[in-house]
Amino acid sequence: MKINAAIVGVGASEFGRFLPDTQLRLAAKALKQALDDSGLEREDIDGLSMHMGWPLGLDYDQVADGLGLNIRYVNQAWTHGRFVTNTLQHAALAVSAGLANVVACVTAISFTRERDILGGPGDMEGYREGGGTHGESPTYGLTSPSGGAALSMQRYMKLYGGTSEKLAAVPIQIRQHALLNPDSVMKEELTLEKHQSSRMVVDPLHLFDCCLMTDGAIVTLVTTKERARDLKQKPVVFAGMQGIRSSRDEFIFAPPGLGIGQQPVTHVRSRPIDTEVFDKAGVTQKDVKGVYTYDAFSPLVLFVLERYGYCGEGEALDFVQNNGIGPGGRLPVNTNGGLLSEAHVAGWNHIREMTRQIRGTAGPRQIPNADVLQWGTVWGDSVILTAA
Amino acid sequence: MSFHQGITAKPRPRITPDHQPLWDGFKQHKMMLPFCEDCGKPHLPPGPVCPHCFSDRLDWREVSGRGVVTTWVVVHKAWFPAFAEDIPYNVVQVELEEGPRITASLVGAGDQKLDVGQKVVAVFEPVDEDLTLLRFKPA
Numbered sequence: 001m002k003i004n005a006a007i008v009g010v011g012a013s014e015f016g017r018f019l020p021d022t023q024l025r026l027a028a029k030a031l032k033q034a035l036d037d038s039g040l041e042r043e044d045i046d047g048l049s050m051h052m053g054w055p056l057g058l059d060y061d062q063v064a065d066g067l068g069l070n071i072r073y074v075n076q077a078w079t080h081g082r083f084v085t086n087t088l089q090h091a092a093l094a095v096s097a098g099l100a101n102v103v104a105c106v107t108a109i110s111f112t113r114e115r116d117i118l119g120g121p122g123d124m125e126g127y128r129e130g131g132g133t134h135g136e137s138p139t140y141g142l143t144s145p146s147g148g149a150a151l152s153m154q155r156y157m158k159l160y161g162g163t164s165e166k167l168a169a170v171p172i173q174i175r176q177h178a179l180l181n182p183d184s185v186m187k188e189e190l191t192l193e194k195h196q197s198s199r200m201v202v203d204p205l206h207l208f209d210c211c212l213m214t215d216g217a218i219v220t221l222v223t224t225k226e227r228a229r230d231l232k233q234k235p236v237v238f239a240g241m242q243g244i245r246s247s248r249d250e251f252i253f254a255p256p257g258l259g260i261g262q263q264p265v266t267h268v269r270s271r272p273i274d275t276e277v278f279d280k281a282g283v284t285q286k287d288v289k290g291v292y293t294y295d296a297f298s299p300l301v302l303f304v305l306e307r308y309g310y311c312g313e314g315e316a317l318d319f320v321q322n323n324g325i326g327p328g329g330r331l332p333v334n335t336n337g338g339l340l341s342e343a344h345v346a347g348w349n350h351i352r353e354m355t356r357q358i359r360g361t362a363g364p365r366q367i368p369n370a371d372v373l374q375w376g377t378v379w380g381d382s383v384i385l386t387a388a
Numbered sequence: 389m390s391f392h393q394g395i396t397a398k399p400r401p402r403i404t405p406d407h408q409p410l411w412d413g414f415k416q417h418k419m420m421l422p423f424c425e426d427c428g429k430p431h432l433p434p435g436p437v438c439p440h441c442f443s444d445r446l447d448w449r450e451v452s453g454r455g456v457v458t459t460w461v462v463v464h465k466a467w468f469p470a471f472a473e474d475i476p477y478n479v480v481q482v483e484l485e486e487g488p489r490i491t492a493s494l495v496g497a498g499d500q501k502l503d504v505g506q507k508v509v510a511v512f513e514p515v516d517e518d519l520t521l522l523r524f525k526p527a
Contacts, residue, residue: 120467121399129404131433135481137491138399139521141463141471142479151481155459158504203462203476248439259458260481262432262489 005092006228006235007385008102009038009221010352015183015343018112019215023058024066026217027108031067034219039232040102045221047073047100051087051107051346054078055124056114063106073100079109081145081294082252084347085244085381091222092238092383101223107346108217115213119144133252135261145253146210149297150202152254156268156299157204159258160314164204166321168195170298171208171340173326178337180327180364183349185214186341209298211339218348220355225388235388236358239372240281245273245380253296253378255303270309274380281384285309287372288384290357291331292350294377295338301325303378305333327365335365351375358387398470400519406434409448414520417512419453421486422446432488453510454527455484457494460502478502482524496525 011033013019013026021029035042048071050060056079064071075090077083084107091103116122123143126136134148156162171190178184190208198207228235249256249263257266278284285308293304302316310331311319319325325333336342336353343349356362357370376382403411413420421430424438425445437444460480466472480502483489494508508524515521 119465121396121469123467127399127402129402131402135491137479138468139401140479140491140493141398141468141474141477142461142491143467147461147463147479150461151459154461155504158459200462200464200476202464259483259489 001096003092003238003241004096004224005222005238006225006388007220007351007355008223008228008231008233008235009034009040010355011035011037011219012183012345012349012352013108013217015185015214015216015345015349017185017214019110021215023052023108023110023217024063026110026215027063027106027219028067030108030217030219031104031106034104034221037233038221040221042068043070044102045069045104046071047091047094047103048075049087049091049094049103049105050074050076051084051105051348052079052109056117057108069104073103079107079346081296081346082244082379084294085375085377085379085383088220088222088351088383089241089243089381091220092241095222095224101227103222105220105222105348106217107348109344109346110215111213111344112215118213119146135251145296146202146205148251148253149299150205152251152258152260152303153204153299155258155260156302160317162317164206165192165196166317167204167209167298168192169320170295170301170325171195173320173323173329174295174334174338175341176326177332177335177365178341181337181342184337184342185212186337190341205297208340211296212341212344214343214345216343216345216349218345218352220348220351229388234359236355237386237388238383239283239386240277240279240384242277242280242380242382250380253300253303255307255378267313268306269313270307274307275309277374277376277382277384281372281386283372283384288331288374289370290335290367290373291333292354292373292375293334294347295334295340298340300378301333304376307378307380308374308376308382332367335362335367354385358385396469398468406436410434411519413448413450414512414522417520418450419484419510419522420448421451421484421488423449430486430488432490451484451486453484455482455508455524457481457502457504457506457508458483458489459504460494462502480524482508490522492522492524494525495523500526
């Protein structure tokens, strides 16, 4: 089966902290905007791919009930960063296979109300049978996803050199993108001084190496390329995809080979398995005008640049210096401002931005001729989106 | 809303049947690992089968307790009320001589800076009659 899918509409609620709206109201706002954006009617939607659900959100049936949808295909992953790509990929697979005509990818998040789950005594993820996947060890006081990113960055810095000051280039440049985006929660420049004087969360990660905890919803509408051609917007086509990688080579927030958890120690560098997506899309890294990634913690951006072959083993810290990834940089990353500075909408704010960029409607953030963009995460999964 | 429901003690480990021999070993001040009787390799975290060759034939054996720090962090945020007085405190991953890595914390390092590659050895810290924690000290 060939992938035959395009993004034809995106919509969002407002993003912010302690928004009074329920998740369902946020989702309703995003869906109305996505329908308006696409020219589709609510009745056209017959598939749901949910990046939310217990324990952090409503399940698919509650959303279908509440928004009055009539659905014949459902995929659901809970609100966990790892599942953003496969939520999007399931939508593309479903329309390609004819399981649904139009799939709505829905995420609605109220992190600020439910943040206790993200670390400390409420960290039920870290405390489940077999433990958490971020290297959590509550018995020793290691909790929250930030701990996993810190474990990886500490070892990476020892092996390849690097300092917190150099790492700061990531959140500083992503903030520069955010300042060009009126939806961004963060409104002030991030300087090296501010980064270095921000409180340490878990050494080596400062506060500004950690993403925002915000509320908001995004709905992304996916249908076939043929249907997309008849709709209101310029289609944004799924040109290539690769799935999440899982084995003993993988630790959630480390590149393969780094030696975190039970990972074998090899070389942290791009392997053929990491770059299948380019072949699928018929492009190379040189064709990619911008990279979008799940920047929950600033080290993840480094690991992604190496994993997908934009730079070599241990070279990412140097790659990002001197506006490597900022506005007008050599390879712009997360031009919306990312999870670090726009908002934490589980990566869907990045998918929304990719859609705007490919349509050419990204305003002051527009990348010239943004015809090929990569979504790629530290988990090895990726989607390349292109103009039709 | 709050998920923690007023829990203020330090979290106790969640010991599954697969993990039980590891924690029983700590109580006897022994570092035990599950070895595969077919391929010979030990593994962690303790699982129901050998993850290398999928054999069911596992044998728990005492090992040296020696290893090296492969990564470390220092927690500065008071995530847990019960750890607030310990801040800042370290958590380390240690690669045991036999290969698998385990997470614990380092004691008795004094002013010595934590470092990847630091040689360490297991020590055992009784909490109460049901629980003894693994820690490491500089070797």
